[in-house]
Amino acid sequence: MRYFIALVFLFIGNQSLVYSQNKVSGTITNEKNEPLGGSHIHSGTAFVISDPNGNFMMNLPSGAHRIIVSYVGYKAVDTLVDVRNNMVLNLTLKQDISALSEVLIYDKSLKTNTTVDRQVLKVAQLERYSSGSIGDALKEISGVSTLKTGSTIVKPVINGLHSSRVLIINNNVRLEDQQWGLEHAPNLDINTAGKVSVIKGASGLQYGGDAIGGVVIIEPPVIPVKDTLYGRTILNGASNGRGGSVSSSLFKGYQTGWNWNLQGTFKYLGDVESPDYVLSNTGTRENNFSGGVGFKGKHSGFTAFFSYYDATIGILSASHIGNIADLVGAINSGTPNTANDFTYNIAAPRQEVRHYLGKLNYYQNFSDLGKLTLQYAYQLNDRQEYDIRRGDDRNKPSLDLLLSTHSVLADFETSSSKIARYKFGVSGTYQNNFADTDTGVRPLIPNYDKFEAGIYSIATFALNDTWELETGLRYDYSRIDATKFYLKSRWDERNYDADFSDIITGDFGTQWKTNPDFTYHNFSGSIGAKHQINTNLTWFTNASLANRSPNPSELFSDGLHHATGQIELGDLRLKNEKAVKLSTTLAYTSDTFAFEINPYLNIINDFTLLEPVGLEQSNRGAFPVWQYRQVNARLMGLDVSANYDFAKNLNFRSTFAYVYGEDRNNHEALIDMPPINWNNSIHYSKSEWHHLILGLQSEWLFTQNRFPDNDFIADVPIDGVFVPTNVAISQPPKGYHQLNFSSEMQFNAFEKSKITVGFNIQNIFNTNYRDYLNRTRLYVDDMGRNFTMQIKLNY
């Protein structure tokens, strides 16, 4: 048929051009010198198609002609030829990788982790949070909320679970950044991400077996295999905090398969303000840098990547608590005890964190067998926490931890069969924590060495066109070998002598030196199915088992945590946490409507939680004591999201999340469960008007009515007399609703570059509110109205 058309065109061409004909002929090949039969060759109205050997011939009158040669999957050649005589035109077309990858999306090949529904944030969504954090961006996904300390330290909470229960995989490396701390935010720059996806629950077994909450996967942008150089610069300005950020990235790809990229972010913000007062000492600074070089060949390739994250984060002055009387004073006054004028300065208390990541990744494709990936990564996390101190200690950190992690992994994924795919791998980690003793404060987290090894396998089967099945198993070995000093009085109070007298290795007067050396064996697994009910409707169902070893904070904490003003007590007897999660998702998609509903049940035995248990007296007065305790827990919830293009230019989006957490031992609510969260947004877009997008978003957080009553009575001096007073730490704040506005337009700036200008308002009505999952909620209102401006340049 093709030839017939070509012949017809040739024939017509001959008919109309009767004089001064020149024969233009040649061969169209690709870079490997293979002929491209079926290439289209145009010139004006003339049109021919090359034969299977890539040869073509066309007649053209004398003169200058524009000749266009195209072939699917290759970049078209558009050239001017001055035709005088019969001539030969041999052309080589280059492969267009970006075009091919578009095609690959429709390839129904099997992939792992298909039986749970992955939620994904793409570049456009991530860019809006360029001056924020990964935690803020993840809130766009239904079922993901945030645990905050102020407005700058933001941790993701997946289906009610956070910290050590949420793995963060950055660039295929499991982030080790002292994630045990509630006030330790993920140490990474959101601007390095090209795509962020969330797997709720433990079915992402290749990443670890302890993802009781879930896995956040951050992938860098993909650089195409072609000669290209592009980049992006984002400028952000914010009225609240009176600062902003600038982030730039540059990507270079080569046709040969090589590529490199560089990226840097600089952020500078002063004190944030609530509607009524300045939230003193809440400024932030960030200086981040990353770069990589890689080679993508057909059979093998590698990437080398380095990133550096450096943040200084002010901690709200008003949250600095001396003792229980200060706490009661702060809670009952309703306003912060310190609210100074706005400043960019960051005083104590503050955190200074640096995270270095270096990795090498190599892959090899074995033509019909599959793909082998090998990776080594080194991470160094350097954290100092500065407190308000006295005398010579004033400029010394109260906490100074250096955590270094070496990790290796090897994965093999088969591709030999269209109906079955197997992925298996091994991983090993060596981690060392060094707690600097120059702080003059006993470190809660001791020096330790940790050794981990894991092995997993995942099998995915396509039963038929509509059913896919996946099963996976994983085993993890974990050994922690620590050197910990205990106050003898604490050792006795914890009653450790009965069980652990054999770990004492030295007597230092008031302290014991001990060598806790614990080993944990964790088995995890996952089984699930995906059923394509019809073209629009997909049903996912999954059951997973996860095991998590206690983290160093849960095991070893043994005293006053200066960052929180509370005594935190770990327990050497803690066992590993075991969770079984059942989850099912029904997803509907059509051209204009998408809907997803995901109920789940997570049964967790030996769920470790930190709860207040009483008071301890010192010369500073009384301190609340919080102790790690294990209970059997049950979390049930429902995540819903909908997306509807209800008119040509109008889009409506809604997400809803609810989680019900119960302590099965005591038949009471679990602490820190996110309240019902319902977000609705409407967007108007008109591409003719410089791609105008206008959006209005409503964020509605209900009041959390289910909470454990951990209030306690303390004697608090009121006008010189000690009065037994209720310390009201349990009651969640009232729910709130806030409205946000967003807008953007796109302009062509120079040749090949685009400028996108965005203007946004968060909390339009400057509503006063407090969030249950914000650790500063006892002291101050949350952030007030914020006007932000974003200028994005793509080049």
Added chain:
Amino acid sequence: MKMIKLVPMALIALFTFNSCSSDDDAQPVNEEEVITTVTVTLTPQNLLELPVILISNDIDGNGPIAPQITVTGTLTPGETYTGTVSLSNILTNPVDDISAEVLEEGHEHQFFFNAPGVGTFAYTDLDVNGKPIGLEFTFLAAADAVSGNLTVILRHEPIKTAEGVAEGIITNAGGATDVQVVFPITVQ
């Protein structure tokens, strides 16, 4: 470009591998800022009377053992006493005199005393800004025999200019509590 980054990283890696391997020589931290001992000395202006010494001793600092309170002597009705406060940390060697640090940073510290019905206090020392610190004071015992509590509170970074603070009223002081101890005292 890559090698430039990899070399220091490899060095860091080597360094940390080496530095961690032996914890045998690890030393415990003796908390520097802990106030183990609060001593209030009330010296009568009548030299024939004996001083009253109030001690709160917390041998494990922030540990689970509560401070031990010792009161030596009784107050004489209507007597004026010269008072001093001394803070120290006996967990460090040599013993750390924390009251000296408080004096040095007097403008960031203030003691508040309260003994309702038992006596009244007046500051006798001043910081660089002419505001009281409270390391030195006078105490006028009640005219009649009575028993009650003396509360001593030290605030770090109080708002010393706030209303009533210079007069020893803690209500508007703010700041963070560094010391809060209660002594039972008797006037007889």
